[in-house]
Structures are given as structure tokens and as C-alpha cells.
Amino acid sequence: MLGKQISCAMESGSTQFFFLIDKLRIQLLNSIESATEKDYFQEEISPFDSGVGLQMSSGHSVTTVKSNCLASVTKFAQILKILSVIYRLVQSNSYATKRDVYYNNTQLFGSQRSVDTIVDDISCMLKVSRRALHVMATSKGLIAGDLCYLEEDGTRIDCRSSSAAVSVSSNVSGIRNIVSSAKFVMIVEKDATFQRLLNDNFCRKLSPCIMITGKGVPDVNSRLMVKKLWDTLQIPIFALVDADPHGFEIMCIYKYGSVAMSFEAHSLTVPSVMWLGLLPSDLQRLMVPKHSLLPLTRRDENKLNSLLKRPYFASQPQWQKEMELMQQSKVKAEIQSLADIAPDFLSSIYLPNKLRYGGWL
Amino acid sequence: MLQEIRQVLRLVVLMSKQGRRHGSGSTGGLLILLWDEEAGAQRLNCTVAAAGSWCSGVEIKALQLDLKGRMFPHVSPSLEPDPEDLIPFTELHGSLRLLLSFQMKDARHWPSDWQSDVEAVLQAFSLANAGIQIHLKLKFAQKTSVRDFRAKIKAKVSRADQPPLLLDVSCPEQKRWFLSKPHGWAKRASWCQGGHPVDGGRLPLGIPPQAMDGGLLGDLSVRLVTLLHPCVLQYPNMPTELKSIKVLVYNPCNIPVSGPSGFFQTLPSSMDCQHLGLRGLQCPAHKDPEFRVGTVFTTEQWENEKKCDDEEQESSHLPVQQSLLLFLLLQHRNPFCSHLSDFVAADMLIEHHLEEILCNNKPAVMAAIRTEIGNAMKAQNQRKKQQEKLNSAAEVILSSTMSIVSCSSNVDFRNACFDLMKVADTHALSSHLGESLRRVMSWRFLPVGRCYSTQMEENLLHHGSTKSEI
Numbered sequence: 001m002l003g004k005q006i007s008c009a010m011e012s013g014s015t016q017f018f019f020l021i022d023k024l025r026i027q028l029l030n031s032i033e034s035a036t037e038k039d040y041f042q043e044e045i046s047p048f049d050s051g052v053g054l055q056m057s058s059g060h061s062v063t064t065v066k067s068n069c070l071a072s073v074t075k076f077a078q079i080l081k082i083l084s085v086i087y088r089l090v091q092s093n094s095y096a097t098k099r100d101v102y103y104n105n106t107q108l109f110g111s112q113r114s115v116d117t118i119v120d121d122i123s124c125m126l127k128v129s130r131r132a133l134h135v136m137a138t139s140k141g142l143i144a145g146d147l148c149y150l151e152e153d154g155t156r157i158d159c160r161s162s163s164a165a166v167s168v169s170s171n172v173s174g175i176r177n178i179v180s181s182a183k184f185v186m187i188v189e190k191d192a193t194f195q196r197l198l199n200d201n202f203c204r205k206l207s208p209c210i211m212i213t214g215k216g217v218p219d220v221n222s223r224l225m226v227k228k229l230w231d232t233l234q235i236p237i238f239a240l241v242d243a244d245p246h247g248f249e250i251m252c253i254y255k256y257g258s259v260a261m262s263f264e265a266h267s268l269t270v271p272s273v274m275w276l277g278l279l280p281s282d283l284q285r286l287m288v289p290k291h292s293l294l295p296l297t298r299r300d301e302n303k304l305n306s307l308l309k310r311p312y313f314a315s316q317p318q319w320q321k322e323m324e325l326m327q328q329s330k331v332k333a334e335i336q337s338l339a340d341i342a343p344d345f346l347s348s349i350y351l352p353n354k355l356r357y358g359g360w361l
Numbered sequence: 362m363l364q365e366i367r368q369v370l371r372l373v374v375l376m377s378k379q380g381r382r383h384g385s386g387s388t389g390g391l392l393i394l395l396w397d398e399e400a401g402a403q404r405l406n407c408t409v410a411a412a413g414s415w416c417s418g419v420e421i422k423a424l425q426l427d428l429k430g431r432m433f434p435h436v437s438p439s440l441e442p443d444p445e446d447l448i449p450f451t452e453l454h455g456s457l458r459l460l461l462s463f464q465m466k467d468a469r470h471w472p473s474d475w476q477s478d479v480e481a482v483l484q485a486f487s488l489a490n491a492g493i494q495i496h497l498k499l500k501f502a503q504k505t506s507v508r509d510f511r512a513k514i515k516a517k518v519s520r521a522d523q524p525p526l527l528l529d530v531s532c533p534e535q536k537r538w539f540l541s542k543p544h545g546w547a548k549r550a551s552w553c554q555g556g557h558p559v560d561g562g563r564l565p566l567g568i569p570p571q572a573m574d575g576g577l578l579g580d581l582s583v584r585l586v587t588l589l590h591p592c593v594l595q596y597p598n599m600p601t602e603l604k605s606i607k608v609l610v611y612n613p614c615n616i617p618v619s620g621p622s623g624f625f626q627t628l629p630s631s632m633d634c635q636h637l638g639l640r641g642l643q644c645p646a647h648k649d650p651e652f653r654v655g656t657v658f659t660t661e662q663w664e665n666e667k668k669c670d671d672e673e674q675e676s677s678h679l680p681v682q683q684s685l686l687l688f689l690l691l692q693h694r695n696p697f698c699s700h701l702s703d704f705v706a707a708d709m710l711i712e713h714h715l716e717e718i719l720c721n722n723k724p725a726v727m728a729a730i731r732t733e734i735g736n737a738m739k740a741q742n743q744r745k746k747q748q749e750k751l752n753s754a755a756e757v758i759l760s761s762t763m764s765i766v767s768c769s770s771n772v773d774f775r776n777a778c779f780d781l782m783k784v785a786d787t788h789a790l791s792s793h794l795g796e797s798l799r800r801v802m803s804w805r806f807l808p809v810g811r812c813y814s815t816q817m818e819e820n821l822l823h824h825g826s827t828k829s830e831i
Contacts, residue, residue, distance in 0.1 A: 067802065074754055077755075084765050
């Protein structure tokens with residue numbers, strides 16, 4: 001209903017459009033609050049909470065690492081080493097990146113991945129955020145649009161440059177004084193699409209808005225940033241991902257969280273994220289050229305089957321419909337496939353129409 | 362005297378092999394009774410009695426005729442032992458299949474430790490014939506001593522192309538050093554009381570011309586079997602070190618033969634010790650009781666170590682000293698041998714020409730021995746590598762833990778750490794924690810199905826509480 005109103009408002013003028021967007025925002029807030037109230041205090045703790053996302057159930061994530069077992073003794077040593085590093089950082093009130101920790105003793109750790117995993121394990125074990133361990137992740141995400149804020153050290157960040165994006169802060173929790181008149185935030189799956197939109201001046205065309213990308217599977221800081229924007233600005237959050245199982249999964253990470261970080265779900269998930277595109281139904285509707293469509297691989301099908309079994313769809317019947325459509329059609333497409341319709345189809349037609357006429361789920 | 366005993370054993374074994382019915386067993390008893398007729402007599406009499414399924418094919422009359430004919434001029438059927446000495450034996454093993462008595466040569470010319478020599482031969486015989494319980498009874502100079510040789514734990518080593526072999530794999534008492542001072546970090550730790558023989562297969566041997574000229578014909582081969590003591594399979598992190606290698610040679614009757622010392626003297630130089638991971642091999646000059654039969658080689662590291670009485674040093678820092686027993690079991694087949702005398706002659710020829718036989722096949726025999734020792738060393742070298750990994754990790758664990766405790770300004774936390782480890786300061790904490798950590802790592806216990814485990818007595822250590830905290 002509201003979507004139709006928005007589409008009519010677009011014809012009459014942009015002021016009305018943004019008024020209705022604000023109304024949508026309020027609706028979303030109300031629905032989330034009611035969902036949280038309903039789900040959060042359930043007697044039975046379930047792994048999925050539509051108001052939060054994937055949460056860690058207590059008592060189901062215990063791993064024993066032995067010091068006298070050859071297979072695990074190195075990990076035992078790595079854990080204690082990282083604990084001692086963290087202890088020093090906390091004591092001295094200084095910070096280090098995970099990369100710094102790795103370079104502390106590359107021979108012991110072997111790979112960056114080992115450090116990353118252990119830092120997450122310690123965070124989960126001590127039931128504190130990673131930030132509390134004084135270990136920061138190097139951010140890989142980018143952000144652009146109508147947004148200004150101050151870093152913890154006082155550095156002023158202005159994301160309004162039309163030509164260049166800003167790296168997501170590595171200390172998101174320290175951000176303050178967020179100033180933005182953006183009406184919505186758009187999460188873009190891929191860096192290529194993000195750059196394309198930046199080059200097309202998308203943020204000015206549909207100003208005021210904010211664009212953010214995690215360059216694929218988002219890192220924790222990118223997720224924290226999206227969460228921060230939602231908590232601070234309370235504006236709609238849209239996701240623009242490829243019409244394939246991998247893209248859908250990435251969107252779900254922003255919305256519902258990941259199993260790996262489920263212990264920090266409350267600080268990372270934004271259940272109000274909406275699926276703007278590229279929808280499987282868009283492929284038919286827009287008559288995307290067949291040569292742009294790719295067949296689903298065996299891996300895609302397996303992932304799709306796995307996704308359909310996830311608890312997300314209980315509260316998202318339209319999403320389920322889209323995934324089933326993908327399953328039936330057995331094809332997938334990247335966002336770039338829209339360029340085969342017209343070079344600037346994405347930024348000039350597809351996205352503006354989607355936003356104007358409520359084409360999100 | 363040893364020669365006579367060996368001769369009797371040879372005949373009994375050969376006769377039992379010949380006459381053995383299909384499906385008959387390999388268990389029973391053997392009694393060797395050495396006695397003097399009167400006090401102060403210089404000659405000793407020997408009675409050999411056998412009972413059980415292992416000698417079911419023995420015919421006493423035939424045996425006596427053969428013996429009388431060529432081997433034992435002093436065989437005297439009129440010599441009868443005291444029946445009281447036989448009763449316990451028959452009660453245990455059933456009616457006698459063999460009872461043979463003969464007089465020994467003048468005992469004045471025997472070496473002073475002849476008794477130990479006899480025991481050593483019987484002990485070695487028992488190792489490769491574990492189904493036979495051997496009873497040695499000495500009654501002379503108005504003294505009686507009894508010694509039994511029986512296998513507590515037996516293992517059958519069988520291959521399709523080989524006759525089955527029943528070995529005594531019980532861990533010798535003197536090798537179970539750790540049992541007398543159990544560290545027992547695992548309260549219910551159990552020790553494997555035996556060993557696990559490894560069959561190295563059969564190596565064909567060429568018969569040297571001298572032996573052929575003497576009448577030795579047919580197919581000759583040697584079977585290699587190794588046995589490592591003590592077994593520490595259930596302690597995967599326990600470091601081990603090979604202390605000694607004992608080579609026992611058996612004739613085709615499974616009777617241990619002495620020597621050939623000349624051949625085995627060259628063994629250390631034929632082994633690529635560095636490649637094997639051995640710190641040199643040498644043949645000790647002294648003759649401990651353990652070394653009376655067979656050839657024993659000790660590693661250089663063991664020779665250099667002095668026995669340490671310091672309990673501190675005898676902790677898990679020391680690797681477990683293991684000994685490798687290498688059985689060389691000669692096998693002979695000659696389709697033209699049919700009479701008992703042929704088998705006896707062939708057996709004696711093999712013993713007589715053993716040195717030439719082994720020298721004639723030196724490269725192959727040495728290579729086979731090297732392979733068997735190498736296989737035993739593989740496990741040790743693997744443990745060494747694992748130990749390095751554990752030690753490396755232990756250093757990191759210790760330094761990280763000490764870093765936290767040392768840097769902590771929380772008095773309660775520090776005191777709690779000291780109290781738990783029962784130390785007074787960080788210096789003591791560091792050494793105590795390191796020692797405890799190394800013990801926990803080294804004494805990790807994982808039960809192994811094929812080990813012969815018995816439960817240790819529950820060991821309530823004063824260190825028990827520390828172990829649980831780590």
C-alpha cells in the first residue's frame with residue numbers, strides 16, 4: 001500500500017517521496033520493536049531470532065583444546081600467546097590490528113587466518129566484543145555519500161566526495177558526531193558495482209543517500225558501520241546484490257549475521273535490511289538478455305538448497321518465493337548483466353525506479 | 362655341559378616335530394634336573410623330563426637308542442632321579458613323554474658361573490618357545506635351587522609361508538624401571554606388560570662351500586623378528602631412546618646358539634648409525650648376566666650416561682630407555698632328510714658353520730638387520746620430532762603465562778596463581794609450571810587395544826592437584 005503511495009508521490013514531486021520514505025522508516029522501526037519484544041524473551045533460546053538474526057545458543061559452542069595433544073598443542077600455545085598480547089594491550093590501553101598480532105610471531109601463528117580465528121574464539125570465550133580486546137580488524141569496506149563523522153581521535157571524515165570513497169573506520173565504536181541527511185543506505189555487494197555507481201554519481205542523483213560496500217563477504221567493521229548507521233539514523237537499509245545464492249547469502253550476513261560471529265549478533269545484525277535487487281524475478285521482468293544469464297552450478301544448487309532450509313524464510317515469504325524462482329529457472333545473474341540492456345541502466349533506470357516504486361522486498 | 366643340554370633339547374624338539382600329529386599343540390613342560398648322587402661328588406647327573414603336547418611325538422626308546430649310539434657315551438639308564446623331584450612336574454604337565462638321565466663331565470673343569478650360563482640358555486630358549494614352561498632344579502652340595510622359565514605374555518607370530526612362532530613378549534623385570542618409581546600423572550595409567558613383535562620376513566641364505574662339503578644341503582634361510590621393550594605405545598608423547606640391541610641367533614630347532622661373535626663384531630661398522638638416528642653402537646666388553654647369550658650392542662649415549670640417583674633428574678626429562686631384541690631364526694629344509702639322524706646332523710652342521718654362513722651372506726644379512734633396526738628407530742625418531750614440537754609449544758605457553766602473571770598488578774590474582782602452584786614467587790612459579798607442563802605433556806596416556814595393560818595402583822600424588830589445574 002505504502003509502495004503505491006510512494007510511486008504516486010514520485011510523479012507529484014520529490015518532497016512527497018521523501019515524506020513517504022520517512023513514514024516507511026517509522027513503520028520499520030515499529031515492526032522491529034514488536035518483533036524484538038516478541039522474540040527476544042522467548043523461554044526457549046533458539047539459534048535464529050528474527051529480531052536479531054543468528055544468535056549463539058549457550059552451551060552449544062564448547063571446544064576443548066588440549067596442551068598434551070600433538071594435534072592441538074600448537075593452537076594451545078597460540079591462544080595463550082594471543083591472550084598475553086591482549087593482556088598487554090588492555091593494560092597499556094593501546095590497540096593493535098590483527099595483522100600486528102600476526103607479525104608478532106609469524107613462525108608460531110603460521111597464517112593470518114589462525115590469528116583471526118583465535119581472536120574471535122577469545123572474544124566468544126570471554127563474552128566480550130573484539131573491540132574490548134583492543135584488537136582491531138583492518139577494514140576492507142568503503143563508504144560514500146551524505147555522511148560526516150568524527151573518529152575517536154578527532155579526525156573528521158567527510159564521505160561526500162563524489163569521486164572517491166572513504167575506507168570504513170577500523171574503530172567504528174569510537175565514531176561520534178555522525179551528521180547525515182541521507183534518506184536511505186544502500187549496501188552494495190561488490191566493489192566493482194560500488195565503483196560504477198560512484199563514477200555514475202549515484203549519490204548525487206538520488207541524494208541524499210549513503211552507499212557502503214564490504215567488497216563481497218563483509219568484514220566485521222563494515223557490518224558494524226551498517227549497524228551504526230541504522231542505530232543512529234534510523235533510515236531504510238537496502239541491499240543490492242547479485243541474483244545468485246552467494247549474493248543472497250552476503251545480504252543475509254548483513255541482515256541476520258553469520259554463524260562465526262553469532263556470539264556478537266546483537267551488535268552486528270540489522271534485521272531491517274531490505275532486498276532491493278537484483279531479484280530473480282527482475283531477470284524475467286526486465287528481459288535480461290539470455291547470454292547474460294549463467295546456469296546454476298552444482299555448488300550453487302547445493303547452496304541454494306541449504307539457504308532454503310535456513311530459518312530466515314519463516315518471516316520472509318517473498319524472499320522464499322524469489323529463491324524458489326531461482327531454483328526453478330536454474331539461472332543466475334550478476335548486477336553487471338543489466339549493462340547488457342543499456343550501459344547506464346543500473347544507475348539511471350533500474351535503481352531509481354526500484355526506489356521510486358517500492359521494488360524492494 | 363651346555364652342549365649336552367643343547368643336544369637333548371635338539372633331539373626332543375626334532376623328535377617332537379617329526380612325530381607330531383596334525384593339530385597337536387605346542388605347550389607343555391620341560392624339566393632339567395641337575396643333581397649329585399652324593400655330597401661332595403665331582404660329577405653331576407642330569408635328568409631331562411618332558412611332558413605336554415609339544416613333545417607328543419617323542420618316542421623314548423628311539424631317543425635312547427640314538428643317544429646311546431652317538432652322542433652321550435655317558436648315558437646310563439640306571440641313573441634314576443628322586444621321584445619326589447618329578448611329582449610336581451607331572452602334576453603340572455601330565456604324564457612324562459620323555460625321561461632321560463645322563464652323567465655330566467667332571468664339574469671341576471666347569472666355569473665358576475656355569476649355573477648362570479645354563480639359566481641364560483634356558484631363558485633364551487624360553488623366549489622363542491613360549492609355550493613350553495621350563496623348570497630348572499639344581500640339587501648339589503646339599504643345596505637346592507629352583508628356577509622356572511615361563512612366559513607371562515605370549516604372542517604368536519605367523520605368516521603364510523612361515524611356521525608359527527610363539528614368543529615370550531613379557532617385559533623383563535629389569536626393564537620396567539618406571540614401575541618402581543611411578544610418576545603416575547594419570548591416576549589410572551596402565552602399563553603395557555609386554556611387547557609387540559614385528560616380523561621382518563624371511564631372507565634366503567646361500568650355503569657356503571665349506572658347509573656344503575660337510576654335507577649341508579637344501580634351502581637355508583633366516584627369519585628376522587624384532588621386539589622392543591618396554592612398550593610405550595600408550596604414552597604417545599613419551600620420548601624414548603634405544604639403549605641396547607640384543608641379537609639372538611636360533612638354529613632350526615629354535616635353540617639359541619652362541620656366537621658367531623666374529624660376524625657380529627662387524628655389525629656396528631656396517632650400520633649407518635647417523636642415518637638410522639643411532640648415536641653409535643658398540644659391543645661392551647663386560648659380561649653382565651643379561652649378556653651371556655646372544656650379542657649385545659649398546660648405544661654410545663647409554664655408555665656415557667651415569668646412573669643418576671637424583672630423583673629430580675629421574676623425572677620425565679629423561680627419555681624411556683628401550684631395548685631391542687632381534688631374533689635371527691635359522692630355517693632349513695632339505696627334502697632328502699628323512700631320518701632323525703639326518704636332521705640332527707644338518708642342525709649341527711648349521712651351528713658349526715654358522716660364522717661362514719653369515720659371512721657368506723653378509724651384505725644381505727646386514728641389510729636386513731639394518732632394515733629392522735631402522736624400522737624400530739622410525740618410531741623413536743618420530744617421537745623425537747613430536748617432542749620438539751611439544752617443547753617448542755611448551756616454551757610459548759610458559760612465557761605467555763608468566764608474562765600475564767608477572768605483569769599483573771592484581772594482588773589477588775597473583776596470590777591465587779602462587780597458591781595453586783604452591784610456590785612463593787614468580788621465579789618458583791616459572792620453574793614449577795614448566796616442570797608440571799612438561800610432565801603433563803610427556804605422560805599423556807591413550808589406551809591401545811593391543812597392549813597388555815594392567816591397572817596401576819592408584820597413585821595419589823602430591824602433585825595430583827597441580828596436574829588438574831594445568
